[in-house]
Amino acid sequence: MSENRTEISELGEFGLIDRLSQNVSLHNPSTLKGIGDDAAVIDAGDHAKVVTTDLLLEGVHFDLSYAPLPHVGFKAVAVNVSDVAAMNAIPKQITVSIALSNRFSVEAVDALYQGINAACEHYGVDLIGGDTTASRGGLVISVTAIGEAQKDQLSYRSGAKVNDILCVTGDLGSALIGLQILEREKQVFLANPDMKPDLEKYGVVTGRQLKPDARMDIIHEFREMGVVPTSMMDVSDGLASEIFHICKASGVGATIYEDKLPIDKQTFDTAVELNLDPVTCVLNGGEDYELLFTIDQKDFAKLEKHPDIHFIGHITKAEEGKFLVTKSGTAVQLKAQGWKHF
């Protein structure tokens, strides 16, 4: 289409986003934050609205050979709610657009919306609109979520300060391990359709992949405890990649400790079974939808006893770099490998 042809893979997803963002200029005073955080922020008088959107394609983001349609619908909502949570905001409305090929029956669409409606109920959001259209290929789902927060309650990626404590919720790496198991069982099934997939012992990891839950519970607890994280984002591309984002946006460095990284027992055991290094899974596994955030040290006492918040490290000066201190006490440079769709 042009004499010079540059492949998108040469830039990668983040490179492409950087390139497309270059020419964007903001003109409206109601735009408080544009591209560059988990959600954009819009002025709404006495409060702020946050807006985030995700585009999910069959064959790229989900595989209907093992992902049940209600789970796909639930996840499409949950991943957007997770971005709203990452701003320390409360989700209120979503729009859902779908493109369908004639492979899909009305009953299949009902199954998809069963999951979408269950997620709306679970997170207390209203489905307010969308678009339905034909597709020549597979199922396409586009969700936009809108949330609310007081302006001084918002947590941006850019607010981390030296000596802040780096925290993460839940455990990490499970969704990646779940995906590996589902892909392995799919290959076994394709090779021998009479063989029943053996998924029972992998319930935790496959559940984390197929039906992740956005951590709105944590956001509501922040409200009750009067905690506003100095920075926050959700772990969708992998812990290391997200730490890089926060460090870049905040102009800081970070040190995290291997022995503080939270990993579920089933995830650990399954990683070993799959000959994968559990720590690599925790650092680079995507789609966990846990929250990574920093708090001022004065708030530590409020969260110290929380059973599902882990204090994995602290924020340093930018020039100190980004390091992982291993169990043996060696500091190794963090690498953001992330998860690439392109």
Add this chain to the structure above:
Amino acid sequence: MSENRTEISELGEFGLIDRLSQNVSLHNPSTLKGIGDDAAVIDAGDHAKVVTTDLLLEGVHFDLSYAPLPHVGFKAVAVNVSDVAAMNAIPKQITVSIALSNRFSVEAVDALYQGINAACEHYGVDLIGGDTTASRGGLVISVTAIGEAQKDQLSYRSGAKVNDILCVTGDLGSALIGLQILEREKQVFLANPDMKPDLEKYGVVTGRQLKPDARMDIIHEFREMGVVPTSMMDVSDGLASEIFHICKASGVGATIYEDKLPIDKQTFDTAVELNLDPVTCVLNGGEDYELLFTIDQKDFAKLEKHPDIHFIGHITKAEEGKFLVTKSGTAVQLKAQGWKHF
């Protein structure tokens, strides 16, 4: 995927939307209007936000063999701005998500965003976010637009009253005729690639198809003249179909007059050349992105002299039905054929 299989084509797009809307319940007080208008409406304290979204797929909504990428980008924004206009609101922010196969180079993405950025400039909207991902099929574009209005300035589909005047901006049917010409020339080209398409004399109609302009000019004039349409929507599926929507939402009937319907001369001549009835094109052609609205009779004097607003009929009681009065004075029942993607 189920024992009973109902084809989506049995329901049609509007039937599917009705079915999916049935199970939706709204819980948040900030949701002022959900599914069922050109845009949803959200409370923002002293004003309201409107939210609308469209999902556009290559091969369904646009054909890159004749639609230049900058035009596709411009149109993707314009069709959403048109929905904001249809609420009598001013667009302020958009998000744009794209899915790309490896057929697309970085230069192609630049060309697409050239159009998106031009549209943002033209309509004064800020590009605040989105998502980029890989696609196994063609190009997918999902746009969400957010606009603002004072709550008493909003025009819903449901506000038309008996004796209101039915108005339409610009002219109708041109985008449909443009599509017919583009498809004809594509077939000629496919049959004989040495033949150059002869598009010069069809500039108006092909332009209306490839690069429609949302009628924000009219919305700004409404503000200046102090006019708030009693009901409004944009003409995306065809005039007759939109009149049915307003009549259904408002619980009224309508009578329109053939000799009042606006049609461009090139559109008329080209329709005749293509053996299509020009009035049918005006009534059922889609994608015009003009505004259909009703005004109280007291506002007629303010708009009477407007060169681009046409008074095509009036609102009647529901039991009087929906009629077109032909040039010969015969009243025929309106049919909403619309434009179907499924």
